Amino acid sequence: MGTAYTAGEVLYHEKRFDDAAHNFETVINKAKKFPFLTNAARLRLAQTYLMNDQPATALISARDVAGTNNKFSGRRSVVHAVPRVPGDRQSRPRPKTPTRTS
16 A cells, blocks of 8 residues: 555645545555554545645545544644744743742
């Protein structure tokens, strides 16, 4: 399965998106024992669908990955990877607490 994924990556970088999508779909269907590899293939498949002007299909593929419990490719990793927006409550500096001087 690693060979099919690697071939899909090469095809993706050569901008042969239809062939790359076929390879990523093969990995997803055959590599059930390796959830990290299937999630990586789903993410790259979603990117491939975007390059082929299929945003709805890309969204479905990306949601499948976001629903997993994998801390590297699941929803938790997406939340932590999002940069903070200026003005957001989390990006404001904390107020300084008064220190005691005795």
